[in-house]
Amino acid sequence: MTESAPAAFEPRPGQREILEYTAGRMGVAAVPGSGKTTTIAALAARLLGARFVGEGPLGESGEVLVVTYQNAAAESLRHRIARQLSQQSLPPSGYAVRTLHGLAYGIVQMWPGHAGTSSDFRVLDERSQRELIDRAVAEWNAENTPTWGRLAPGDDSTYDPVWEESWRRIAAGLARTCIAAAKNRRLDADGLLLALTAARQSGDPSPELPGMLYLRIGAEIFRRYQLLVETSAGIDFNDMVRLAVDLLESHPDLSTRLNERWPVVLEDEAQDSVPLQEELLGRLTSDRGHWIRVGDPNQSITSTFTSADPRFLRRFLDREDVTGLEMQISGRCAPPVMALANDLVDWVCDAYPVVEVRASAFRRQHMIATAAGDPQQNPSAEASGIALRGYEHRDEELLDVARRAGRFAQSQPECTLAVLVPTNRLGFELADILRAQEVSFDERLQSSRRARTVVDTLVAVLAAVADPLSSRGLAEAFRATHPASIDEPGKQPQPSPVEELVPLVRSCYRPESLFYPESGVTLADAFPPVQALRDADLASIEELAVRVRRWVSAARFPVDQLVLAIAHDLFAGEDLARAHRVAQFLRRRHDQNPAWRLPELAVDLKRADAAREVLGGEGDAAYEPRPGQLTVTTMHKAKGMEWDLVYLVSIDGVEFPGTTEDYFRGYQQHLGGDPAELARSQLTALIDAGSTAGATARAGQVEYISERLRLLYVAITRARRYLSVSFSQQVPVGQRSRRVPDALVFHRLRTLLDNRKASS
Template sequence: MSGNQPEISTFQPRPAQKKILEYRDGKMGISAVPGSGKTHTLAALAAQLVATGLQDDDQEVLIVTLVNSAVNNFGSRINDFIQARGLLPNVGYRVRTLHGLAHDIVRERPGLVGLANDFTIVDDRDAREILTGAVDTWVRGHPDFAERYLAPDLEGSKREWVQRAQWPHLVQDMAAAFIRQAKDMELDPDALRFRLGDAADELPLVRMGLDIYTDYQRGLNYRGGVDFSDLIRLALMALRLDEEFLARLRHRWPFILEDEAQDSSELQEKILRQLSGPDGNWVRVGDPNQAIYNTFTTADPRFLRDFLREPDVRPRDLLASGRSQQAIIDLANYLVDWTVQKHPTPSARSAFLQQHIEPTLPGDPQPNPPENRSAVHLFDRQLTPEAELEAVVDSVARWLPENQDKTVAVLVPRNKRGEGVSDALRARDIPYVELLQSTTTTRLAAGALGNVLAALAEPTNSKQLAKVFQVWRRRDKDDKETWARVKALSKRIRKLRDVERFLWPGIKDDPLEGLEIADESDPLSDLSLLAEFRQTMRRWQEASTLPVDQLILTLGQELFDDPANLALAHKLAVVLRAAADAHPNWRLPELTAELTSVARNQRRFIGLSDEDTGFDPEAHKGKVVVATMHKAKGLEWDRVYLTAVNNYTFPSAQSHDSYIAERWYIRDQLNMEAEIMAQLDSLLSDDVLPYSEGQATRDARLDYVRERLRLLYVGITRAKRDLVITWNTGRRQKPLQPAVPFIALHAYWEERK
């Protein structure tokens, strides 16, 4: 959400926006730069079409956008425009994500695609559990399969550890990509099995993917549900199967407006083409230079690029942006020009559409901030990750006190790095908010509860009991001397040989046996502390027979006293109760794992962030927003720190680069997700050359290089006034280098000085 948009009553369209608002019918494609007001313009166009373009009362303008938060944002803006025209709000339009639209279509005619009227949608969490079960079954049934791909220099215990702890996760990643792509190609397991035929030996990864896909679909069918990928596939099927149904929907939605079209997938495009028809009214808006989700989804910016070149499409652009000061605009434009003209890897030069951000004209209601070239800093100094973190936090600490009325963000490549930034800010008492998969408060609360649940699930585990002791006394962390005592006692608890005797001693038992607490040098307070802890654990063990939600609430009441953490405990209790209801066979170990995934920032905890309702940086002035670069898309801040711009985060297909998708334990640096997709393509397409191992990995590197260039562009264009870019050497034995585009930007900036 941009904080720099005009009020509806003062909206004065720029010349390019006026051209778009002249739209009446047909196909139009709009390429919009960051901060150009594309969402505002599209909302104004939607309101205009509601007021003047609908012929019947049952018709609506259909707006399709990328994420749920944008649905609310769009609806609010359209309502404002509609009410300014004197019309009723919430009438004459429908805003949906692709999943929401697919649900509307399928829900109207479920029988058409073989579903019952009461079909259910299996959410991401349950779908992941089904997939995990299918993968575990397959891995156990094929214990030797990993040997085909593991690096030959893995030996002994390390090789066993990889097969036990790493290989199943990789298989799950491969299977998830395979299933997602198969469904995007509209292929069910039976159709794939027919195509595979006798080629199973030649395409072993496809055989693996098909086995897991079959088991996964069986799990969905057992629950009488569909996943989100099925929903989209079935929506398209319904449109193709019933021409009368399709005609009715075309009448209902005579205008289709698509936002964030650079992130459109093949199935999304097919659905919208069906709904608009060959001569329909379809407006697509996006920025091909901000397509940053290819790695995680089936999205591809080529769909928008190709659409813009179609002969019956009127191309338009939105190039004027009032977001950033001129120096930041110059830097972003140079990144585009350098990439297109000079990138050392020729295949990477297609990453960008060569369009420039232009500042707004004098008199524009959204003027650019004053130009200040000294507010752009590209630090080429070699820093370790710890030194980079310290330098960024030091800079924030100097800047923030005198800029309490401004916004600031630290953008990181991954959630784990964001945790480190948050911890460093908290240690310096610098206020911050997080746009990560989960917040620090959530992670700490979930971690505390998770450690207690783990101890209750393994009541004889002394190591887990020692962790709980520290959780129980975590308020002592602020006192170094007291915390040292707590850690010393925790170490002794960890060495206990008989936890049951310690917690539940018999009449003749010495409860302190094994703790070595009899030493006269230990103060009496240690004895009373251990006795109190024993009573607490006994009380918690007695409560462990309660339903999991009541258990969490009971623990929360004892562990937390501030309202925020108590509220979190309540929400976590609701989540775990839902998980227990969905999985009747789950016991404390499985429920503990669910909490652990939140505590380790591996899963977004829905309902505890602004993501579903929209995040507004303007609401957090005087605080540091810690966000991943992906989460920052669509947002803006006065000051932005762009961190870890090295050749691992932003590789350039150079010999010294490394890639996150190439696991260290896989031979020949193969990208296994890319290889399984290449085998699938080889099976299905007559135009694709026979599968050649390794080629897909090389192609995936280039795709990733292009996407990361666009991610760097997105990061730069989040800044309005100040921009600081840093890099670090990483933690590998061989130090990382500054990213090639960083080197180019730094050289350009030094010349401009």
């Protein structure tokens, strides 16, 4: 379960010191389950209560600004602060809760002229940014074929369409990484290219390294991308934050005005801060310095795929002008689980075999159990347990975990439980196994199976409506809208299974006869002569024809109204709500691309990531684990939640590499590593040290190992009472299954657990 405030908040040590805040800069390192969110809400309410009687740093009319990482967290904080104010009989006002991008958007919107943009500026969504990057990559590739052609594996210099497609994906990932990293350091494409030229002219030997080439490629694609952004009259998310920082830097008077409005800034999830965020909040608090940053450096789990970096919070905590505090007391985990998490931190800090990881993975801080009388008592050691299991093959592991989870849910219906997976793909595999075993569960993955089904169904129907005379399109719409059914004795004749009817629909050579039959022409006449066309099958096909005819008539309306008309024919309940969100998404896409018609919109929705983008993360803000109901989610999405029993699967050497000699996802031997990571390492070295010397693949590998260790720490600390950790020796890698090395950290967990048992 997520953290929840007791009826009357009684601060414990660590929380109490935070609530005594009066002024200045404060940094708080909060361990898992220490009540971080509740304490932030209580501090905001206390500051507003002091303002009510004319005391404290807010003055008479100042507001508290709370900045957090995600929309779901922002909504939770708004609710908690309002509840705290209500308990103190104070009005629910005087505070603002914003995400970083929401804050930057508001600042730029206040003074668009000063920011160098128009008052009706448009922020590009994630899809639009990705499309522009793809276009920039295509342009660069067309003009630089010899460059990317030489990077192909092997010695064959002939054109290889397979490599071209692979390189297109690699280049897009490389470009996204370089663009985000450079913009977060307030570096434009021309500035980055100038810095690279200066490094080469200075005699820096590192331009010969592969990462230097990839960084230059990324910078050149960056330049093309930025031109496309400017041509589209939009700005991307990183530009928006940069514009806000530039605005406050060039107009100190505006910074002062905002500081008067928000004298105190409370930053939640500060371990996920990016460089631009630190600059923006630093400028907002430059006049008075009332800045409280709360987070857990040991739960920073996004730094390898975003510009976040836990070093920013660590440095802030160590600054001389910052009051550093720790929230170490946690009532979440049973003593054995807590001890395992603490031992993991100590081992990594003291003895991890890769020396650089010792300093980069964790901040040394321990979880401490609550004292007697605390409202949130830790589960007892007697009612807890930890199991470590090994399997021969991944399939065996998933099958056994699914069986055990299903049995536990039935035998312990009062408990919450979850299976946490390292990747969404693995979660989808497990979900299919659970369905086959008829185990009830909540799917909290990148996009649920039901969400993908809704999107796929609408894609098929929209394609058929866009081209109703295509028999292939009609067949796909038939497949999507008619579930298979089987004849049963004693029942009315049923249509044949859908997969038997799809070829029949595809064979229709007179589709117009389905929709507007001529006099004397039957439905069967629209198909080639076949034996025994069953009446039930024809009735099923006719039902589709009637629907498509109705939907084609509705195609003259705006796309969102068309989708809603289709949805009300096909869906109910939660699926109907999902279809409404798809309708809103397509309306936005049409507004962004006025020339698009239904065929283009259908293709746009068909993109592989549409379900994730449109419906991914649905309901996350309100999700609460339910007793007796299994949750399947990723280790990343599990952050902030807790369960009585947690299964951690696939803790193997592929998902959790232990040394720089291990296999790393994205690593390509013929490219010298992962091009995106190599480029990012070069960029970091170039900006931080003014040189690219020493930036190698090892730096990126160290960062990845460190983050995976933090991810495992987060996963372990989701368990309140019971924890199961498992791995397999045979796992899918690429297109085949192969034996992989055991995870170094798995063996260490076993040793740490055995040592604890021996000493108890």
